[in-house]
Amino acid sequence: MMSSSNFASVPVAVITVTRKPTALLLFEKWRTVSHVRQIHAHVIKTNLLTDPLSVAKLMKAFSESSNPNEAISLYAQLLNSCFQDLRVIQFSVPSVLKACANSLAFEEGKQILGFVYKTHLWFDPFVTNSLVRMCMEVGQLALAREVFDKMPVRDLVSWNSLITGYVRFGEIEIAREVFDKMPHRDLVSCNAMIDGYGKHGMCELAEQVFNNMSQKDVVSFTSMISGFILDHRPGKGLSLFREMLCLGIRPDAPAIVNVLSAIADLGFVEEGKWIHSYISMNKIHHMSSFVGSALINMYAKCGQIENAYHVFRSISQRRNVGDWNSMLSGLALHGLGDEAIKVFQDMEREGIRPDDITFLGLLSACNHGGLMEEGQFHFETMQLKYKIVPKIQHYGCIIDLLGRAGRLEEAIGIIHDMPLEPDLLIWKVILSASMKHNNFVMGKTAALRAIKLAPQDSSCYVLLSNIYAKAGMWDEVTKVRSVMKKRRVKKIPGCSSIFVDGKIYEFLVGKAMDVKYNQSVVSKLEEIVHKLKLEGYEPDLNQVLLDIEDHEKVNQVTLHSEKMALAFGLLNIPQGIPIHIVKNLRICCDCHTFMRLFSKIYNLRIIIRDQNRFHHFAEGSCSCRNHW
Structure with missing residues (x-):
């Protein structure tokens, strides 16, 4: 078993006394690791370290803090303090297993598993369920299944822990096998499957599970709405939101964010205004979490950049980097490059540190606004001033900016010099610019590169066909269409x-x-x-x-x-x-x-x-x- 020498020293006093309500009350008020350490000292000073409830609360506080390793350290000290009463250990094990999961300390978790297996704790479902969750959290799926299969007592939590773990790691088919074998299901198990199916492009299967549920909650609706959005069916997501309201289920922040995202995809602002009114009338704090950013994004994508800016200004006291990023992206979408630069300058003056998404919005705004020099300046600022390493999307903005201006040779030079492999979007940018500026050779090369990267993307074939058509090479146009037919690639119709x-x-x-x-x-x-x-x-x-x-x-x-x-x-x-x-x-x-x-x-x-x-x-x- 683990030795105390492997962990930071934690003083322990072994004196049995009765609980003290004042000490327990402190556990409800902890905010930082420093607070928890003070409570720990108080527990030692008041001789509460042998009280199972006090130790369990202390362990929980450490496991949920920014330094969960301290929970593991405390657990090691408890084992080495010669406790004959396993009650203290029993109440602490679930929390220390959570700490192992949070800090990815699998070896320590594995030792706890061995200890539990040799004691009567193996027959406590609360403990064994924690073992399954810990194994899943650290990615040990096979061990989690082994623990589950050997558990002497399984309950609904056991099954749900297994399903949730499989879904998290993308093992959807295995999760479904477990789901089908469950003797009983509840909201947790159904919601896990809906979430998993939705995130992995299996919206129809998610819908089947959703429709078969006898009871639904806000999580069920939120997951299903999210699934419809990912499946490019925002209208269906919006209808489901209305159904949720008709059933009297009050939406939470994630549900609001999802439905605003659906409206943004649809692009019709009247629905968005109705949701905004609902937020205000029901006193939902839309300026907290991600709701404010979602409102900005919705208005911007619905063509109401003035309303987006109004929401942005209304949260001036609580704006975070996400709000600034949403505003910059919205301005970029409307081609308002000069305005985006002013917003970015305000952001710097307020001391908000920009991130890579900030610069993506800013560079995109410069791109859509045709601001060549400004775009190149901020591309350098990102790297030199803020030490942000450009991602492929940032390079894409600069290459697009050059391409639109007809500076194709410079754009190709950046592609050759950048430390990343050009992706599909990069070659599409070159392809589009080549079409615009009648560069047949470069356009053909870009089209063939794009098709190689995405053989099922119809737009690549269409653009290549257009290049040949523009040059009057109708035989080549026919060949491209023949390849599309052979590969069963269908052209997306303009809608x-x-x-x-x-x-x-x-x-x-x-x-x-x-x-x-x-x-x-x-x-x-x-x-x-x-x-x-x-x-x-x-x-x-x-x-x-x-x-x-x-x-x-x-x-x-x-x-x-x-x-x-x-x-x-x-x-x-x-x-x-x-x-x-x-x-x-x-x-x-x-x-x-x-x-x-x-x-x-x-x-x-x-x-x-x-x-x-x-x-x-x-x-x-x-x-x-x-x-x-």
Whole structure:
């Protein structure tokens, strides 16, 4: 068994006395390791070290402190103090096992396991369950299962400890086997499976478990909402949140954060405003934990950067680095580079130390704002002033910034010099820049590199096909499509959505998903096109990279999904109200020109969130200043 020489010396007094309520009360007030040490000294001074409850509370306090090793040290001292009464040890074992787990002290935990196995403690489920949890926490899954299989007494906690451990380490199939064998299940076991399935892309299985539960709590709903978001079904997550409220289940902070994330993905602010009102009316402290940051993020992603900034200012007394990061990312999304730099300067003045996420938002803002010199300056500041090592995402921002400006040779030079292997995003950035600046050779190389890294990513093939099409190499276009078909890679269709009267309406090229609106939308769009042509609009046929006749190209480009959504919005949104559209892909040059001219002729604001950023169209101009 472990020796006291292996641990820091802890003085021990062995005098049996009765409990003292004053001493026990101190355990409820500890805040730091220093406090716990003072309580420890008090326990020794008042002869409470042989009292099982006092020792157990002291051990628990140490195990949950910033230095859990002190719990292990105290336990070693107790063993060496010649206690004949195992009650003190019995009450302490679960806490010291937690300390072993928290400090990853497996060898000490293994020794405790051997001690427990040789004593009557082996028949105490509270102790043996702690052993299973400890083994799982330190990654000893096989040993945890061995302990579980040999346990003389198992209860619901035993089964749940095993399932939770398997889920944590991604052993979902084994967790399900255990789940199916359980004689009884409760919320903990079901929630563990829902969480595991959701985080590992098995949302349908998570939904099966959720639907079969006879009782659900806030954790069940929160895990399921999170699963829907990860499965790219934010609308389903939002519906589930409403169902939770109808059942009278009060959402906690994680539930609020998840539903705000779902709304941010959908991009429709009215739902977000409703959640914000719910937070205020129910006096949920939205400026604590991550709720404030989630509100900032939601408003920014829904196109309401002013509201995002209002929330940001309202938490001025409690802002943490996460709040600053959310604000910077929001400004980046809207291409407000100068404003992002000012926010960053305020952050520095307030003494908040930026992290790598801070600089990712800042560099992204410089990128979307076309601020070349500023972006390069802050890239150097990150490394020289704050000693932050750039990640692949930071390099991606700088490479994208150079690529958009046509400085492709410099961008390639950074790729060659950086200490990291270029990832898919890097090659897509080069590919996009090559398309924009008509560099066929570099674009083809980047496309082939991207396809090698992600053979199932349809966008890589589409961009390569577009490069060949732009060069008039139609045989090569056919070959690319043949490869896609052989590999069963499907092109993601352009889809635009618009939120009207509490409902989401979706449009693909040339059609509304709800067919009853199709003819009226097409007719309205024809009317808009006619009016814009009178003002000089001509469809940009270069955006149709297909070997078809010009009149067919006109039809293709005229019926792009964002134009369909715009026509629907004009038909159904009250006059003068800005039209918000969300698109899953990057807006094309023709649609961008179309929206600018529309905003001038119809004197109406349009806000489009595409795959990369926001575009605010007003009075014939766009907030991106044609830099996207």
